[in-house]
Every structure is written in structure tokens, then in C-alpha cells.
Amino acid sequence: MDVPLTLRRLEVFRLVVDERSVTRAARILRIAQPAVSSQIKALESWLGGAKMFVRTGNRLTLTEAGHRVDVWARQVLAGAAEVRRDVEDLETGVAGSVAIAGSMSVGSYLLPPLLADFVRERPQVDLNLCVLPPDEALQAVESGEVDFAVISWDERDVPEGVSTALLRHEPMSLCVGPSLLPAGASISLDDALDLPFVGVPRAGSPERQLHHQLRQLSDKEPRFVVRFGHAEPMKREASRHGWAILMPHYLVETDIAEGRLHQLRVDGLDLSERIILVWRKAKSFAPTQKAVFDLVRSQLSGPSVHPGP
Incomplete structure (x- = not known):
């Protein structure tokens, strides 16, 4: 009989990946270490016995199969988070829900006027802007906690499952x-x-x-x-x-x-x-989310040239 796959199992797996340690993952989850190991073994069993990790010194490193599963698990968990938010909106009767992340200056100065004007025209929309460090905003996009982000970003690469567009310098x-x-x-x-x-x-x-x-x-x-x-x-x-x-x-x-x-x-x-727009490649935007996304993209795109003193 196949071992059932659960979202909880994938969440535990992702935490072990991030922490590179079963012990640290167990400490964060406040459960016994064997319980974490059991979740990983059950996932490996569901995948036909493929090993997810190898030990390198005191750390766990993903195998080739583990890397593939990690990419898939990120997509599944992000999709689940989005579906949950969308269904909650239906149950509460909210006409549309939009969650956005912005880096400190962008989220405190550039985005609020645009978003405030939007909800003034559509007062039934539940719009939430959270201000986060750029790396955390990226993680929020990747995990499905927010629909998109607008951040100040250097030339570093972004995660594989994320799309970006340069808005302006x-x-x-x-x-x-x-x-x-x-x-x-x-x-x-x-x-x-x-x-x-x-x-x-x-x-x-x-x-x-x-x-x-x-x-x-x-x-x-x-x-x-x-x-x-x-x-x-x-x-x-x-x-x-x-x-x-x-x-x-x-x-x-x-x-x-x-x-x-x-x-x-x-x-x-x-x-x-350098200001960029970030969203998940597999993201399916609801109409209200797409409207806010397009507004931000159009209003903040292009060169911003200011006269000198």
C-alpha cells in the first residue's frame, strides 16, 4: 500500500532543505527528531525509495532527485497557499484579494499612493501591502504568500521559479x-x-x-x-x-x-x-490581482528622470 502524500510532509521536507539539518527542523517545529526523519522517509517511500539527502559533514545536501523534488514541492506549496487564500475570499464574500510585498523604500513611498487610489475606486477589494527586506519579499512570492512584489534589487540571480521585470532605474x-x-x-x-x-x-x-x-x-x-x-x-x-x-x-x-x-x-x-517587479512563473492571477499588477507595472515602468538642483 502506497504511503499517502500530504502537504505537511512537503512542508517538513522544505524546512529540512532550508535548515540542512533534521535536528534544527525538529527544533523549529517543536517535535521530536524521529518524527521529522519519519516524514522524510515516508516521502522517499512515496517516491519509490529515492534518497532525498546525503550527509556532508554536519549538514544534509540534496541529491539530484532531491533537487528535483524540492523544485516541485515549492510549486505545490505555493499553489496550495494561493488556492487557500482564494477560497477564503469566496467564503468571506470578499470581491477580490490582493497581497503584495515591497522593499522598504518602494513599499513605504512608491506603492502606497498607487494602491490607495486603486482601493478608493474599488472599495470592495481587500488589498494588503507588507514591507519586507528584498530577500524575504522574494521568498514570499516563491511561497505564494503574496501575489507579487516590487523591490529594490541588485544584479543577483533570483530563484528558478520566479519571473522578474525591470521597472526602472x-x-x-x-x-x-x-x-x-x-x-x-x-x-x-x-x-x-x-x-x-x-x-x-x-x-x-x-x-x-x-x-x-x-x-x-x-x-x-x-x-x-x-x-x-x-x-x-x-x-x-x-x-x-x-x-x-x-x-x-x-x-x-x-x-x-x-x-x-x-x-x-x-x-x-x-x-x-534598480527597481524590479517579481512574480511566480506558475502564478495564475485572478482578475483583481491582474488589475493591480498591471497598474503597478504601467505606473512604475520606464526611466524616472528628475532635474538636478
């Missing part, structure tokens, strides 16, 4: 607190990199994009005095202390207009934020 502006330099002041690239900067946290996608582009322009490293994880404290403290920031123009446009920040002219400083 958003120009970045160099701004300083009013006490440091007058608005429209022109300085050299070397002098600009000597300014005291407020930066973003290390190792994130915005930092990687900025570092990569600056290395193409100069061997000189900018001087960071402090790093914050959100644009608002970055702008506020730069304004208060006469520090400098490099930010996508949409984040500082209002602050420049109202005099809280001064934009500088820097010859040779050509930086941009």
Missing part, C-alpha cells in the same frame, strides 16, 4: 543638511565622498547596489558616520547634523522642496536604484 540624489553646504553647490566626486554620510545597513540590497556603482566611479570609499534602516531617520538626522545622504530622488523630493535638505551638484556622480 531611479536616479539617486546627493543631499546634505542645510548647515553643511548651500543648495545647488557644485563639488567634485572626491570631495563628495569625503562628506560625513548617513548610510543604510551593511549587506542589504541597497548597500550592495550603492557599493557596486561607486566602485565603478572611484576607488575612494565614502565616509559613513552612522547607519539607519529606514529613510526617515536618515533624512532627519542628516538635516539636523549637517550630514550627507545618497538616496533615490523620490525619497528626498519633498524634503528638498521644503528646504530640509539641500541637493548638491556632483560631476561624474551617476547612481541609480
Whole structure:
């Protein structure tokens, strides 16, 4: 008699893949280690006895068969998550449900006005936007937790089951607190990199994009005095202390207009934020989801060019 396949079994398998350890997976699930091993063995039995893992030191590594099953399991679990959300919408009488992920700046500044205008025209739509780090937003798309994502992303590859489209390269502006330099002041690239900067946290996608582009322009490293994880404290403290920031123009446009920040002219400083749209290849968009997807794609696509100071 065949061992039945369950979604729970696939979820346990995926967790072991991510953790590369039965022990860690059991700890996260708060169950005994033999129970996790039993789920993996049952899955292997259902697949005709094919082994999913080999041990490499203290870690488990997927076999060739395991890699194939992992791709399939991701698709099955993502599809199940989508179906569950769709059926819940039918049961609750919601006319349409849309779940979106956005990286910090995109999700806090670019997307909200578009989405707010959409639901004002369609108040029956249940629309949810969550702000996540770019890597977590990708995972949410891959798992089916969200319908699509709009994120700031560097040139790294994305998971196999995910499609992407470049929306635009958003120009970045160099701004300083009013006490440091007058608005429209022109300085050299070397002098600009000597300014005291407020930066973003290390190792994130915005930092990687900025570092990569600056290395193409100069061997000189900018001087960071402090790093914050959100644009608002970055702008506020730069304004208060006469520090400098490099930010996508949409984040500082209002602050420049109202005099809280001064934009500088820097010859040779050509930086941009790469914004992409992400969705699951196997995703089947419901009509409302497709309408929001198309709106975001049309409104955010194309070059975004802003005049200098």
C-alpha cells in the first residue's frame, strides 16, 4: 500500500532543505527528531525509495532527485497557499484579494499612493501591502504568500521559479543638511565622498547596489558616520547634523522642496536604484490581482528622470 502524500510532509521536507539539518527542523517545529526523519522517509517511500539527502559533514545536501523534488514541492506549496487564500475570499464574500510585498523604500513611498487610489475606486477589494527586506519579499512570492512584489534589487540571480521585470532605474540624489553646504553647490566626486554620510545597513540590497556603482566611479570609499534602516531617520538626522545622504530622488523630493535638505551638484556622480517587479512563473492571477499588477507595472515602468538642483 502506497504511503499517502500530504502537504505537511512537503512542508517538513522544505524546512529540512532550508535548515540542512533534521535536528534544527525538529527544533523549529517543536517535535521530536524521529518524527521529522519519519516524514522524510515516508516521502522517499512515496517516491519509490529515492534518497532525498546525503550527509556532508554536519549538514544534509540534496541529491539530484532531491533537487528535483524540492523544485516541485515549492510549486505545490505555493499553489496550495494561493488556492487557500482564494477560497477564503469566496467564503468571506470578499470581491477580490490582493497581497503584495515591497522593499522598504518602494513599499513605504512608491506603492502606497498607487494602491490607495486603486482601493478608493474599488472599495470592495481587500488589498494588503507588507514591507519586507528584498530577500524575504522574494521568498514570499516563491511561497505564494503574496501575489507579487516590487523591490529594490541588485544584479543577483533570483530563484528558478520566479519571473522578474525591470521597472526602472531611479536616479539617486546627493543631499546634505542645510548647515553643511548651500543648495545647488557644485563639488567634485572626491570631495563628495569625503562628506560625513548617513548610510543604510551593511549587506542589504541597497548597500550592495550603492557599493557596486561607486566602485565603478572611484576607488575612494565614502565616509559613513552612522547607519539607519529606514529613510526617515536618515533624512532627519542628516538635516539636523549637517550630514550627507545618497538616496533615490523620490525619497528626498519633498524634503528638498521644503528646504530640509539641500541637493548638491556632483560631476561624474551617476547612481541609480534598480527597481524590479517579481512574480511566480506558475502564478495564475485572478482578475483583481491582474488589475493591480498591471497598474503597478504601467505606473512604475520606464526611466524616472528628475532635474538636478
